[in-house]
Amino acid sequence: MKQFVRFDSVGGASGDMILSALTALGADLAAIEKTVNAFFPGPLQFCSEAACAAGLNGLRVIVHAGHRHPGDGEWLDACEPAAGTADGHAAHHGHSGHAHAHRGLAEIEQLLSQAPAADATRALALNVFRALAEAEAKIHGKTPGTVRFHEVGAWDSVADIFGACLALEQLGVAGVSCGPLPAGTGTIHCAHGEMPNPAPATQELLEGMTIAQTDEPSELVTPTGAALLRVWTRTLEPVPRETTVLRSAFGFGARTLRGRPNVLRATLLAAADAGPSAPEDGLLVLEANLDDCNPEWLGSLSSELLGLGALDVWVTPATMKKGRPGSVLSVLARDAAAAALRERIFRDTTTFGIRDYAVRRETLARRFETAHTPWGDVPVKIGSLRGEDITASPEHDACAALARANNVTVRQVYDAAKRAR
DSSP: OOOEEEEEESSOHHHHHHHHHHHHTOOOOHHHHHHHHHHHHOOOEEEEEEEEEEEEEEEEEEEEEEEEEETTTEEEOOOOOSSOOOHHHHHHOOOOOOOOEEEHHHHHHHHTTTTTTTTTHHHHHHHHHHHHHHHHHHHHHHHGOOOOEGGGGGGHHHHHHHHHHHHHHHTTTTEEEHHHHHHHHOOEEEETEEHHHHHHHHHHHTTTEEEOOOOOOOOOOOOHHHHHHHHHHHHOOOOOOEEEEEEEEEEEEEEEOSSSSSSSEEEEEEOOSSSOOOOOOEEEEEEEESSSSHHHHHHHHHHHHHHTSSSSSEEEEEEEHHHHHHHEEEEEEEEGGGGHHHHHHHHHHOSOOEEEEEEEEEEEEEEEEEEEEEEEEEEEEHHHHHEEEEEEEOOOHHHHHHHHHHHHOHHHHHHHHHHHO
């Protein structure tokens, strides 16, 4: 049985509000904290507290970057100096206050590449940061690689994004939908100074999404929230028209709004699993013949394409005209992601043309479980047919990371994860 999530916003959407709603829905916040701290450069603590407004009850999650100073209850930042006041993003969402570092996309990509999580979860989180970088680059006349994140670059904001993607994995969510998002009025103050509300990067990310104008003089949807919802709704599976409501929950922001509760509702939905999925429409295969392209580029390009929403990427050796050896680059993608993928292929290879053709596919219902091995936990992808589990695959990168850390072979970790199920 495939599961989906729908978000309905009253007070806005941000990284920690989304994480709060998914935690209230049943995601394991302690496990998320453990996974994040396994690769972050400094300690983070994920705290949840009960919250209520307008007769609604739910959770508020706050990510603290650092540790408590013994005896005084203050938080010391282990990654950056403790200083400054919370900007609009932090004030709205309840992060612990500290100075924000200006980090680039490459630094965040390098950090997340070390995360002991499923490939799909890492790719989803990287896709969110790339969407943010592309929006900022367009606004400021730069390239994504030269953008320096401000508010979003803080470690607690990075943890919000990765933690929210981990929460989707834990809940076994195959796709996400989103109702209209509320928009505030007036101006907001951020790292670049006074900006119109919504912030320019947020407005760019909301392109094609439905908004509802309010009279709230506050930032309601942040760039982080907009990027998460944009990427999830456009790159994960489409939510079926007919679903069954399993349960719903509310995630709260920290700020008290003038005329509405600062709340985001998440609803867990189920689709009947009568076997393999119905053939999925709206899929394309993009292909390019490459006979003068450095093959070393193709490995990193494959990872970048997956991060931009490609469902699969493969390279096939081929003999080109005049008997020259070459390769055929093939990318499976949903139509909504095709434009961004074509641009990346054109920019990162020597091809002069990309062909495409429509395809359909059927997939097994899938979910992730955690296998406990003597060397640590490994995510295992489970595929089922008509309710029967028929295949299980431990995530290779998680096995490889544990093998390196414990001086054992990848196969030992892999086999132990298979036996642990």
